[in-house]
Amino acid sequence: MKKIAVILVVVLNLFNGYAQKLKSPNGAFEMDFSLSKSGEPTYALYLKGKEVIKPSKLGFYIKDDKKSLVNDFELINEARGAHNEMWNPVWGEESAIKNHYNELAVTLKQKETNRKLIVRFRLFDEGLGFRYEFPEQKELIYFIIKEERTEFAMTGDHTALWIPGDYDTQEYDYTESKLSEIRSLFKSALTSNASQTQFSETGVQTSLMMKSADGLYINLHEAALINYSLMNLDLDDKNMVFKSHLTPDARGDKGHMQAPFTSPWRTIIASYDARDILASRMTLNLNDPCKLEDTSWIKPVKYVGVWWEMITGKSSWAYTDDVPSVQLGITDYAKTKPNGKHGATTKHVKELIDFAALHGFDGVLVEGWNQGWEDWFGHEKDYVFDFVSPYPDFNVVEIENYAKSKGVKMIMHHETSGSTRNYERHLDKAFRFMNDHGYDAAKTGYVGNILPLGEHHYSQSIINHYQFVIEKAADYKIMINAHEAVRPTGIYRTYPNMIGNESARGTEFQAFGGSKANHTTILPFTRLIGGPMDYTPGVFEMDIAKLNPDNNSHVNATIANQLALYVTMYSPLQMAADLPENYNRFLDAFQFIKDVPVDWSTTKYLEAEPGYYLTIARKDKNSNNWFVGNTNGYNKRSATISLDFLEKGKKYEATIYADAKDADYKTNPQAYVISNQKVTNKTKLKMTSAAGGGYAISIVEVK
Structure with missing residues (x-):
């Protein structure tokens, strides 16, 4: 022994x-x-x-x-x-x-x-x-x-x-x-x-x-x-x-x-x-498998919305400038004077629904539709929104019926102003309201300091709040796109109704003074490692003063770069962020945004150097078509890319959206050229990207 x-x-x-x-x-x-x-x-x-x-x-x-x-x-x-x-x-x-x-x-x-x-x-x-x-x-x-x-x-x-x-x-x-x-x-x-x-x-x-x-x-x-x-x-x-x-x-x-x-x-x-x-x-x-038994209601979405015009200051979330403060249930909006800048009006939203239907977009996001925006930010209010009370100029039922008649889905907006406990107390009622009026996706927001006071956006109890919202939304068959929430860590495998996040410096900062021209060559290596980002690309008018004379910001990208983001910045939720009138000025370039899918079967990474350049090819989940995107940093660059990922023995038509020779993100951002050529898996393309530029290619099988 x-x-x-x-x-x-x-x-x-x-x-x-x-x-x-x-x-x-x-x-x-x-x-x-x-x-x-x-x-x-x-x-x-x-x-x-x-x-x-x-x-x-x-x-x-x-x-x-x-x-x-x-x-x-x-x-x-x-x-x-x-x-x-x-x-x-x-x-x-x-x-x-x-x-x-x-x-x-x-x-x-x-x-x-x-x-x-x-x-x-x-x-x-x-x-x-x-x-x-x-x-x-x-x-x-x-x-x-x-x-x-x-x-x-x-x-x-x-x-x-x-x-x-x-x-x-x-x-x-x-x-x-x-x-x-x-x-x-x-x-x-x-x-x-x-x-x-x-x-x-x-x-x-x-x-x-x-x-x-x-x-x-x-x-x-x-x-x-x-x-x-x-x-x-x-x-x-x-x-x-x-x-x-x-x-x-x-x-x-x-x-x-x-x-x-x-x-x-x-x-x-x-x-x-x-x-x-x-x-x-x-x-x-490293995340658990999907916990939802039925996922048939979860659909990738390409959308437009009343957002960029608000971010740039062209229009406002608030309905009136008459009231110094708002208390829901007490403030009578019927007795106030509209400010004339409110973006979420029935008339304007119908125009966006028409635009979405005409160009084949799935949805329309409307922000500023609900009461409370007059003093929502900076006051650390607990009861700031109730998520069900529309402004007088936003007719929920009329818009619901109009969108349905056009085959377009409406996307709900829930800004919490950081008051997590207020959102939780209204959550079931808000989601039932969405179910009743045909909304199956919500963009949530957490702008400002978190309530309860002293908590942070990324502390344990607030992480638990975000997770509670995801799981509660699944009970109502609602998809969530969370802004200002915690960065993703792959949880969308377990809860695929978490269809998008912001959680990084998105396109909105291009209207707040601009972002670095190489920003989108970095994000796929950093923020996107944990999951897709609702980056809201597709801005064609780079001079913000043309939308709002009081805003002299500049979008630090070329149009070709903005097109490429639909491939390089992966998300099943993609917005065409700019105003319809700006797309109407460049309909030939806008065609790529209309054509590019939001769900993929195969992805190939052709070349990459974080902070400098990135080229990705993706195959559509529902066809044999491929799409290529390149975003470039501060230095003009040329490279040859091989299309050897295409299927052998098949012929394709490539439409190439590229920076013009004199394109530059600062001095000539709207200069682009579009060309077409027949390609196979043996084709090699020599491409040049401007500073802050890039290119986008759609490759369609010729049958």
Whole structure:
């Protein structure tokens, strides 16, 4: 018996003294997990034998607890597995997705407290995902997270495309710099927003895109963010180590937990080819499969709306300028004078419905239709909208019937002004109102500071609010397009009625002074890693003063660039954002927006360099037609692209929408040329993109 005991001790010591290794299915990646002498859990990641992530610490600091979960661990169990499947998304960039990984789950026990913690690693051919799991145990039931201790130790002073770490907004332009330069550039990277809270001059947000000196592209993000706080990253710029920084609640706590529970996945995607970062579906694969039994009502949408004219200041959300403040149920709009600038009128909306029907658009979004816009922002009002009371000049039933007669769907707008509890108290009534009047999609908004006061857009309870809205909407068969909400982390796999998000600096900022000309060459590598963006492209009139003389902003893009965004900025929800009269001036270019699909069977990434250029080809889910989009950064560029993705033996007609020779996003943004030519899979096209420009190609099979 004594001999057996000795053998067990030796085995256990070996078990804790060496790294547990995990390889990706193709063998290119290797992950090591180990415990230090003091019982600190660490991991490291390698690609083809070279370090991607140096040994980095794991664990949690627990509030009001003398013994946090950061050391004194022993390894008591490991479980390994492999998974390989194909699954079909309801909508997406391809009709089938491969989910292939090897898995290692290590069970740790803290010696002094006997608390257990599982760290689960999944290694894919494109990178690593890992999460924390707290099993049911009497030693740890309820606890408050002071901070998550997850590290990403860099191997050098990489070049990064980053935006400031913030608890309330992601609506920043990206800065390109060395990691060591973030601190000195942080203040210059800040721009004003309706609600923002930074936490550190070395704090940045995920999805973070980096490139090492030897050409390795590295992306850090998270997946399946549910019942948890959003993770920012804080850089220790002396040691080049990113540390997790969770968004606090009103009391400064980072998470109120009850075991059993699991954290979101922390993700690392890496490749020496930037196209592999875009092609990765790891974020999606780390989310649970679809939980909705019936998804037949979820449909991709191409739409127009009363939005851009409001953003530019041509028209207004508010009905009247007569009232100093509004109290719903007390303010009598029938006794007020219309301001003459209100955009959401019955007459004007009918005009948009006619335009949508004429050009084959699925829907019309109307903002400013409901009472309360006169003093909705900046006052931190609790009861600001009720989401069912229209203005006197917006006839809900008349518009409903007119849209139905034209075969057009109306899209509802629900701005909460940050008052999450007010939205929740009205949610069932608002969704029933939508069902009653034929609306099956809603754009939600969270502009301004969050109520309850002191909470942040990305704290745990507000993350739970967004999830509550998604799940409640599914009960009413309603699709959600959330603006100013948390960035996506692949949850649309589980709840595909989450058909769109903003959660980044969208087209509206082109009317607020402009965005950087290379902005849309970065977003697919950052914001879109977690899911599609309602970027609202398609602006043809770049001089905003022509819509509103008091606004001298300029859209920093060419028309060809704006067309390309329908391919490069993937979304099943795409808006033709500009005014009908501007499209009527350029009907030949507008044809591409009419033709381009919003759901795809296949996607090919032809060339990519984040911040500089991006070319993507996609195949329509419902035909053999292909569409190509290229967006370009600050430097005029020429390249040859191969059409070898086309089916062999078939002939196609390509319509090419390109920048004219003298096109430039600043000086000549509306200069474009359209040409046609016969192509096959052997064709190579030499294309030139202007500064801030690009091109779009529709490739139609000739039968």
